[in-house]
Amino acid sequence: MALDVKLTQKLQQKLVMTPQLRQAIKILQLPRGELDALIHQEMDENPVLVVDSSEDMPTPTEEELPLLGEESSPAAEDIDWRAYLESYNEDIPPLPPSGDEDDDEDRHNLIENQPNRTTSLAEHLSWQLRFSDLSAEEEPIASLIIGNLNVDGYLQDSVEEIAATAGVKVEVVERVLKLVQECDPPGVGARDLRECLLLQLRDHGFGDPTHEDPIVTLAAKIVQDHLPALEGRRFERLAKDLGVSVEEVTRAVKLISSLDPKPARNFGDGDIRYVTPDVYVDKVGDEYVVTLNDEGLPRLRVSASYRQLLAQGGEAKEYVQEKIRAAAWLIKSIHQRQRTLLLVAQSLVKFQKDFLTHGVSHMRPLVLRDVADDIGIHESTVSRAIANKYIATPRGIYALKQFFTTGLKGRHGQEVSAESVKERIRAMINNEDPTRPLSDEEIARALSSDNITIARRTVAKYRESMNILPSAKRKQSPH
Secondary structure: OOOOOOOOOOOOOOOOOOHHHHHHHHHHHOOHHHHHHHHHHHHHHOOOEEEEEEEEOOOOOOOOOOOOOOOOEOOEOOOOHHHHHHHOOOOOOOOOOOOOHHHOHHHOOOHHHOOOOOOOHHHHHHHHHOOOOOOOOHHHHHHHHHHOEOOOOOEOOOHHHHHHHHOOOHHHHHHHHHHHHOOOOOOOOOOOHHHHHHHHHHOOOOOOHHHOOHHHHHHHHHHHHOHHHHHOOOHHHHHHHHOOOHHHHHHHHHHHHOOOOOOOOOOOOOOOOOOOOOEEEEEEOOEEEEEEOOOOOEEEEEOHHHHHHHHHOOOOHHHHHHHHHHHHHHHHHHHHHHHHHHHHHHHHHHHOHHHHHHOHHHOOOEOHHHHHHHHOOOHHHHHHHHOOOEEEEOOEEEEHHHHOEOEEEEOOOOEEEHHHHHHHHHHHHHOOEOOEOOOHHHHHHHHHHOOEOOOHHHHHHHHHHOOOOOHHHHOOOOO
16 A cells, blocks of 8 residues: 655644733732732833732622633633633643842832841851861861751761762761761761760760769660660560660650750751731631732732823834733733632632531541532632642631542441541540550551541551551550
8 A cells, every 4th residue: 555645734723822821820820929929020021010009909809800711801802711721731830939139129128027037057057167176178078068968967978978079088077077966956967867866865974974874874775776676665675685674764765755866857948938828717706708818919000101102103002002911911810810719718618617617527528629510610720729829717827738638438428538537546546545555457446436437557547647656666664
């Protein structure tokens, strides 16, 4: 059969990704802080955008702002935005915060209004080492060691690798590492958990003959040679191997438990990251009222002076027309974002009213389709609306996605949310006898008696997700 090359014509309809639609989808996904950054960036780039007044942008009403796609934009009269959002499922990376700091005079970024910057671990250690007697050769080695500490304060690279990088002998790196390990917080610069705990025990007098404490010495022996038995909380075996009483082992273990296995946990990267709620929920009587966080969000409009340029004509007319269309699209996109977010939040509060009233144990199973069907939009729109956004409730601040939870089938066919089951497991473990902790199998049987069908491995998965140790490691000595 011969193969021929032919030219054919084909007619099809296809949704095209325009810059305006890309911007609209990004605005829908942006959390409150990044939305503010985007608005200021657009105001810097588009001269026709001005702030209408010093008042905040009001929450859109039903009459003012229809749902996504029900009203066309001046820049997209033939585009059904709602249909596009429902069919366009490609994840778009979040827009980074704008900010050329030289052009931020109108953003009230005054020095006195800025939050205090936290000190990072690297800065804290570098400050302490300035008071050490480091030579010119040792200073860059100290910087290398500090740069190789992970978020928990442990040294990631070996001293041999650091020595090879610095082009010095291993003994020099060991000497500088010892200086770093003498810094605050105790335990920083350790290469493993054993070394980290021993460094902290040094602050309790371990290794100091003038302040020798038998319990500290015993704790050091347990850490040095018997960590597996310690992890299994086998106190009787430890007492037998070390030739001491169970009571002495218990006191040593209590001292070890007071140490921090992650000494750098209280240090960040030097930056403060605040969670800004996008939605507020207030209880008024027996009802919950949902409002958007519009504080500081400016009311935008198109400058009247640029509208006059359109009537005058001239070479600038086309440029002004383009900027006005972009401004109109931005204003509409922000309004639609606010409207969609408000509807989604109101639906979530309606579904999870019992959770807001009684706590996590009353959270009901909920999926995206439930909210989408409730307010008449597509699941992908709900997913974008809740992305990276938070809600402030009388019970605290939660990510919107936390209101969605899978369900477990009860014995009588009812559904129970996974979060409420986790809360029950946590409560059972908190109230257990420390000398006889509940096993996963016993927890599963107890939940089964409450008409919740759950497998032992599911209990183990939920327990691990809450960072709760297994029963063997929770067991405490009766002494």
